[in-house]
Amino acid sequence: MKTDPIRERVAQLAAQLMHEHGIQDFALAKRKAARQLGIAEAHHLPGNLEIEAALKDYQALFHHDTHPAIIQQLREIALETMEMLADFSPYLTGSVLNGTANEHSDIQIELFTDNEKDVELFLLNQGIQFKQGQRQITHQGNRKQIPCFIMSNPACDIYITIHPPSRIRNAPRANANDPLKRASLNQTLALMNSELV
Numbered sequence: 549m550k551t552d553p554i555r556e557r558v559a560q561l562a563a564q565l566m567h568e569h570g571i572q573d574f575a576l577a578k579r580k581a582a583r584q585l586g587i588a589e590a591h592h593l594p595g596n597l598e599i600e601a602a603l604k605d606y607q608a609l610f611h612h613d614t615h616p617a618i619i620q621q622l623r624e625i626a627l628e629t630m631e632m633l634a635d636f637s638p639y640l641t642g643s644v645l646n647g648t649a650n651e652h653s654d655i656q657i658e659l660f661t662d663n664e665k666d667v668e669l670f671l672l673n674q675g676i677q678f679k680q681g682q683r684q685i686t687h688q689g690n691r692k693q694i695p696c697f698i699m700s701n702p703a704c705d706i707y708i709t710i711h712p713p714s715r716i717r718n719a720p721r722a723n724a725n726d727p728l729k730r731a732s733l734n735q736t737l738a739l740m741n742s743e744l745v
Contacts, residue, residue: 552592556602558582559594563602567611570652572643574599603648611650619647623740625701626655630733632674633708636661637716639730645739646729654705658730664695664710671697683709 561581562574571577574596582593594602607615622644630638642656643649659667671678677700682693699706731739 554585554587554592555594555598558585558587558592559598559602560606561585562594562599563606566599566603566648567606567650570650572653600646600648607648607650615650618651619644619649620740621703622649622653622655623736625703625706626657627733627736627740629655629657629699629706629708630736633657633659633667633670634733635670636667637713637732639732640736641730645731645736654707655701657706657708658711659708660711660713660716662712667697667708667710671699683707685709 558578558581561584562577565571565580566574566577571580578593578599582588587593623640626640626644630640636659639658639660640656641658643653644655661667668680679698681696681698683696684691684693694709694711696707696709699708
């Protein structure tokens with residue numbers, strides 16, 4: 549397959565913007581990169597997986613000395629949070645899972661329960677401070693808002709989204725083309741034990 553050097557350059561700049569400026573939205577980073585490069589044609593815009601690959605390359609090249617420690621710290625916080633929420637079938641997702649997180653990133657955990665009030669009550673009983681909010685996801689081609697709880701940690705914010713148990717087998721998508729990866733508590737523990745970054 550023939551490579552598109554303009555598309556690659558957009559992906560590289562989008563990756564740089566995500567890392568250096570804390571942008572976590574692939575679409576926003578892509579638009580900013582295209583605008584800075586004066587690119588208007590949609591066929592030159594990379595997909596999320598291309599930007600994610602460019603981000604991993606950028607971090608390995610320019611931040612190889614600090615990036616692994618940041619990922620390790622965020623994964624440890626994620627694992628502690630998942631262990632605490634084990635009764636709600638927690639799954640880790642997002643940049644902390646895929647290894648592209650940095651000091652600007654948040655931790656994203658999905659819970660599966662029929663009653664978000666059970667999660668709220670659990671957090672209250674544990675004396676955990678949190679805010680309630682909404683997050684946008686794409687499910688079966690439709691964008692929708694889902695409830696979430698936001699916990700603060702000195703290192704980052706932790707976003708806990710609530711999904712019905714019926715969706716545990718159907719991961720929502722980051723967009724229409726790219727699957728949103730996620731890992732169970734055991735898979736996250738195995739990932740950390742294998743020291744994969």
